[in-house]
Amino acid sequence: MPELPEVETLTRKLRKTVIGKRVSGIWLSGFPLRSPVCGTMASKLRNRTVCRILRRGKYLVFELGPKAFWLVHLGMSGRLLYHSGRFRRNRHTHAVIRFSDTTRLEYRDPRRFGLLASYEVMRPDQIPEIRSLGKDPLSPGFNVLWLQPVLQNCRQEVKSFLLDQQKIAGLGNIYACEALFLAGIHPKRRCFNLDSKEILALVGAVRGVLRRAIRHQGTSFSDFIDLEGKPGRNQNYLKVFRRESEACLRCGNPIQRIRQGNRSTFFCSECQK
DNA sequence: GCATTACCCTGAAAGC
């Protein structure tokens, strides 16, 4: 399940691999993903050169010259794989970008929750999906000064707040659970009830879990692998996520699991108040 | 207007 650290890991590897390459052709499966993939995408991007690759929240944005952007979201199970030799498409391959040097970039997505789209806009922030995103938690603007008034006006449970991409862009279930544990905040606490000390702890915890995960090249349970097919290592460092009934690494009490908004939440009822 | 819920999808795991 690619969240910010996994997409950031991919972005960094893609920059080293495909920047400067010219697209000579695009193959599309024709299957719909989160929404249908527009067939004109291939003609819009053909003969263009990848000049910049950005990450915004969990989105990858490829800039291919003036007024040509390729937007990629990996959803739950999406993968981007780089091939310098021969490879076989499988039933979950939904796009293959062929470069003029014969290397290829393959998009696979078994559950088809991802998104592929092209946009003719001047800047990435004119792409609707990007425009609606909230604050990037690794940006300087993600701080107590910004977060405190936002939380004060919000009645949501803090875990649901952290998953809301229109508020904070890039956190998913794994890192929301981990950040709340690190900050010592119960996931069902209402946002407006958090005090300034807790908000300060939350800002630090969110940044901390994301930076650590990027250092470990992302978290891999079953889905995430990088450009060369290698898994991340951060699953070995998680404190609560998918550790139901196991001992809390801080106090020894069993980790609990509850359902919140159709998602599993893992937490320690002793350490998180 | 805001918060919550249901739905899309397929592979893996659990249950029978």
Added chain:
DNA sequence: TGCTTTCAGGGTAATG
């Protein structure tokens, strides 16, 4: 062993 059911979760439309 093999079939059926359940679960996982990101984003969004529908509902409360």
